[in-house]
Amino acid sequence: xxxxxxxxxxxxxxxxxxxxxxxxxxxxxxxxxxxxxxxxxxxxxxxxxxxxxxxxxxxxxxxxxxxxxxxxxxxxxxxxxxxxxxxxxxxxxxxxxxxxxxxxxxxxxxxxxxxxxxxxxxxxxxxxxxxxxxxxxxxxxxxxxxxxxxxxxxxxxxxxxxxxxxxxxxxxxxxxxxxxxxxxxxxxxxxxxxxxxxxxxxxxxxxxxxxxxxxxxxxxxxxxxxxxxxxxxxxxxxxxxxx
Numbered sequence: 001x002x003x004x005x006x007x008x009x010x011x012x013x014x015x016x017x018x019x020x021x022x023x024x025x026x027x028x029x030x031x032x033x034x035x036x037x038x039x040x041x042x043x044x045x046x047x048x049x050x051x052x053x054x055x056x057x058x059x060x061x062x063x064x065x066x067x068x069x070x071x072x073x074x075x076x077x078x079x080x081x082x083x084x085x086x087x088x089x090x091x092x093x094x095x096x097x098x099x100x101x102x103x104x105x106x107x108x109x110x111x112x113x114x115x116x117x118x119x120x121x122x123x124x125x126x127x128x129x130x131x132x133x134x135x136x137x138x139x140x141x142x143x144x145x146x147x148x149x150x151x152x153x154x155x156x157x158x159x160x161x162x163x164x165x166x167x168x169x170x171x172x173x174x175x176x177x178x179x180x181x182x183x184x185x186x187x188x189x190x191x192x193x194x195x196x197x198x199x200x201x202x203x204x205x206x207x208x209x210x211x212x213x214x215x216x217x218x219x220x221x222x223x224x225x226x227x228x229x230x231x232x233x234x235x236x237x238x239x240x241x242x243x
Contacts (some may be wrong), residue, residue, distance in 0.1 A: 054159040059088060062163050066140050072156040074141035079104045084136035084164065085129075091236070092132060093170035094118070095161070097179040097211060098139035098149050109135050114212035118176075121212070125229045134168055136161065138183045154183055165201070172236050173204055174228075177211030195228060198235055205239065207232045 057065060063083045069075060082099040085108045102112035110118050119129045127133055139149045139157050161183075165173070175181040178191045184201045185194065185208075194208040209228035210221055 054163065057163060059167055062160065062167070066160050069140065069160075072141075072153045074139070074143060074153055077144050078141040080107045081140045082107055082109050082137060082142075083140065084134060085109055086134040087131050088134055088168055090132055090134045090168065091171040092127060092134070093165065093168055093173045094122075094133050094135045095173060095175050095180045095184065096135070096137045097177045098137055098146075099142040100146055100213070101142070104142035109137050110212070113216055117212040117215060121225065121229060124226075125233055134164075134170070136164055138180050149179060154179065158183065165204070170204060171239055172232065173201055173206040174232055175206055175208050177214065180211075181208040195224070196231065205235060207235060 054065070066083045067081045069081055075081075078099075082103050086094075096109060099109060100112050100114070102115075103109055109115070118135075122129050122133060129135065138161060139153060140160060143149050143153070173184065175184050181191055181194050182188060184206060185199055187194070191208060191210065197208075199206045199208065207228060209232075210218075210225050215222050215225055
């Protein structure tokens with residue numbers, strides 16, 4: 001893409017192969033507010049055990065700690081823990097749910113079919129998955145048979161994700177999927193009610209969208225995912241003071 005072109009032009013060119021979905025998403029996104037909508041966070045179930053605190057670590061120590069983690073039962077069945085990939089100084093942070101089979105084998109997040117779709121979506125939005133974003137998961141180890149992570153597993157991994165966010169200090173977080181959104185926002189609200197708004201993790205703007213694995217199973221909702229990306233690009237432009 002030509003860096004001299006406005007982001008909106010780059011995005012439109014990238015999506016030209018799927019113009020109907022893009023056009024729908026752009027129309028819908030223009031109607032969304034840039035400011036945060038009124039939002040009341042719902043606390044996680046009190047039955048969830050509190051996450052044990054970790055001492056502050058530098059990036060290399062944190063990665064080594066994750067790779068050798070034994071804080072929950074998932075260490076017994078994983079091939080390897082999955083720390084993250086991309087640029088740790090990026091302004092965009094993408095947070096998914098948990099590693100799948102391919103991620104468990106390769107030690108990187110989003111490398112299977114869902115990862116290919118995510119890379120294509122980011123590229124369509126003018127973002128390089130290696131240089132413009134950092135990608136991590138709420139859960140660092142694959143749950144057996146790709147089952148849903150349990151609350152105690154989510155709690156055990158939360159200190160790692162918190163420290164990753166503290167190190168990266170992103171300008172915007174894109175939470176993909178129900179577990180990522182609910183964990184970061186400390187809510188039990190369904191993803192359909194969380195989309196289309198600017199939430200905050202601490203002071204960092206956060207936008208919710210569907211997980212790419214869900215989009216592979218539910219093709220019609222790809223248009224909604226484009227809408228979320230357009231909305232996220234508009235919010236980032238707003239944060240940068242661009243019209």
